[in-house]
Amino acid sequence: MDDSGSVTKAELVSGHPLLSKAAVEAAKKWRFESAPIQSRTTEVKFRFSLLPERDESDVQTTFFPPDEVEIELTPAKPPVNYGRGQ
Incomplete structure (x- = not known):
């Protein structure tokens, strides 16, 4: 960044x-x-994973000091419209 x-x-x-x-x-x-104070430049590594579908959307964030963040996301199911276009 x-x-x-x-x-x-x-x-x-x-x-x-x-x-x-x-x-x-x-x-x-x-x-x-x-950061509002004590700003410094550092390299940060993000691991972002899309998890297999589950019943509900869920996000889990884990911090690995000093410079790594892992974000796991279960995406919400998209709405499905099987009706005819109207």
């Missing part, structure tokens, strides 16, 4: 090849806020 909170580098560690480019582009759009 740079001083403005913009992501400067994102890379895919693993995932489906058809989604890799979209995942990296989405991560580059993330924005972060600087």
Whole structure:
């Protein structure tokens, strides 16, 4: 991240090849806020995982000091419309 909170580098560690480019582009759009005091520059590694579908949406964030964050997300099921377009 740079001083403005913009992501400067994102890379895919693993995932489906058809989604890799979209995942990296989405991560580059993330924005972060600087700490209000004692600001310093540091490299932070995020591990973001989409978990298999479950009954409900769930997000779990784990911090690994000093510089790693892991985010696991179970996406909500998309609405499905089997009716005819009206």
